[in-house]
Amino acid sequence: MAKTPILAIDIGSSKICAVIAEIKQDGELCVLGVGIRESQGVKKGMINNIDHASLATRAAIAEATTMAGIEVKKAIISIPNNYTINADSKGAVNLPHGEVRLTDIQRAMQTAIHYNPVPQDHQLIHALPYKFIVDDMQVAIEDPINMSARRLDCRVFMVMAKKSHLENLKKVIKNCEIEISDIVVSSYASSIATLSDDERKGGVACIDMGGGLCDIMIHNGQSMCYSDYLNVGSNNVTLDLAQVFNLPLSISEEIKTKYGNLIFTQEDKDKGLNAPIKGNSEKQPIPLQNIYSIIKARVDETLELLGDILEKSALGNILTSGIVLTGGMVKLKNFEQYVNQNGKFYNPSGNNQLSVRVALPKTLDGITDKLQGAESATIIGLVLHAAGGFTNYEVGVNNEVKFKKSQRVIQEVDTTKEKADVQNLQIKEQIIPKEKKDSDDLTSNVRANGVGNYFRRFYKWLSELF
CATH class of the missing domain: 3.30.420.40 (ATPase, nucleotide binding domain)
Known part of the structure; x- marks a missing residue:
């Protein structure tokens, strides 16, 4: 089944860019359409005229849609760093089962968010876990899932945006008859597109030294920490x-x-x-x-x-x-x-x-002639983030804990209660490129040909070995 197409929108100080892309059957990203317009109603990354910004954004989306030949109604969008404030936080939880499970990581993330409450006039954009530690180990863990331990600690970088600034940006997107699926801070998106x-x-x-601003981030451990x-x-x-x-x-x-x-x-x-x-x-x-x-x-x-x-x-x-x-x-x-x-x-x-x-942004397949320069780092980063290039276990604007390796996310992280309630967690599929697996086809062929039990046992042993 084909993946849902991606629409990414970057409203910058110099230009407004819209990109439509898809994840192909082989897992590669392919750009289908690109639309670029000179920025209007935007100064230093801030919306100062909603109508003008809406017209320019709508024109960029229309150009990308015409080129792609498909219409996408949900978009991942960027916000510049000057929209945001940030905080460094930490969370710690005991592990009653003696190993780290997905719900334990969710509890640790939620504890970190409660440790530094989001101001009432702000909204959480990212909670990025850049360091995990189990028990008393002095070395940070890349991925704690399934590790045997009695305690899990995490260091989390929180990015928050003022609601009034965010609402102006949302109005621009709404005027284009587009629903926002995710929001990513510009410096984080640019780092996804450029860092090795x-x-x-x-x-x-x-x-990212852009037209109106220089957006700065520092990556340490597993994600952005500043x-x-x-x-x-x-x-x-x-x-x-x-x-x-x-x-x-x-x-x-x-x-x-x-x-x-x-x-x-x-x-x-x-x-x-x-x-x-x-x-x-x-x-x-x-x-x-x-x-x-x-x-x-x-x-x-x-x-x-x-x-x-x-x-x-x-x-x-x-x-x-x-x-x-x-x-x-x-x-x-x-x-x-x-x-x-x-x-x-x-x-x-x-x-x-x-x-x-x-650095230039990573190269994608498809119609990318207009996306070759360093000025396209943020928009390429948005596409990559939407395709699964996010930090493992990060919490996004929709209060979801994104989990890469199982291709799923845990929804509905409660950022208002003092205690984590993991009883009503819902799990749904996350659109992330997967590697093709041919083992199932081979197994079905073995069965169809009626091969004896001896070969089946040999095949099973061989599969487990590799």
Whole structure:
């Protein structure tokens, strides 16, 4: 049976993107349609005009729908980090059966959520378990399910959004006649799309340097353990050029895109361009060296502020895998080389420079021509999250504990009661790509051919062995 198609919507400061994808029979994701529109009614990630934002979002969805040839009425959507507050929490439960069961993990997660109650004017978006410990083991457990133990502890990172901000976003989606199936914070989605398994294991910071904001997250253990944001993005580079050289914004954006470079060479010394003055038909000569200087100044300041935020997190010592940068700003020429050559990020001791990698999102099959750049990290991350790329046992906006390995989720996590009630838990299928299994077909063939008991016993032994 075909999987339900995925509709992902990212309402950003520079663009609004909608993607329709499906999980194929072989478990691979395939993009069927993409719609992109210039952002309207959005500033610094915040909705400031619901009607304008709704029209742009509806147009992006319509474009993706036309391309895909199918209509999807439920969507996973992103919210920027500046919508949210966060808290680090912990939960602990005794294990009456002497081993960790799914209901025990659910109780531990619920205990962690009650340990840091969600403010009344906020809604829980994520509760992400990034560390499990059983009994008195000093080493964190990757997956505690079925482990023999008497006690289970978990460390959980909670992300919460203010209800009023969230309601404005929901109104935009509702105006498009779309139902929200899930909500994912932008930095978390971008990390899903860009981080490698090795980077996650080592501890890494992922920064999405978008149009209006820089969304920051730190991954430690099994998931995100810190998030923050900087109210600066690539749009500030555009504004700087427009103000310094008295340019129309459209011309300033074009100059940034075509000529934006962070490394000045002798070959560029005598080069320049003619650009129109705002409100005037005359053109002015602008040396490339001056353009580079303005862009470099803004980038230097942004990187310095990001370094301050990472230092404030007090987690710099766990960034063994360094820092991964993505988003539209990193498309400036020679960005990665410039950052690494000029030592923009250091560990807490200040002695060693942290490695920096500029990352593109993971490649998906299908119609992905418009999704190749670093600016598409969040939308690709949303698709991957919807397809099962979430943190094992995370609690989402629908108060579900998502469980990967059994392809199921536990529903109805009670975030209001002081004690966990696991008597009325309901379990339903979760849409997650599965690996194809051919053993059942082989077994049926053996039976159909009437092979003797001896071969059946041999086949059974062989199956158990492998």
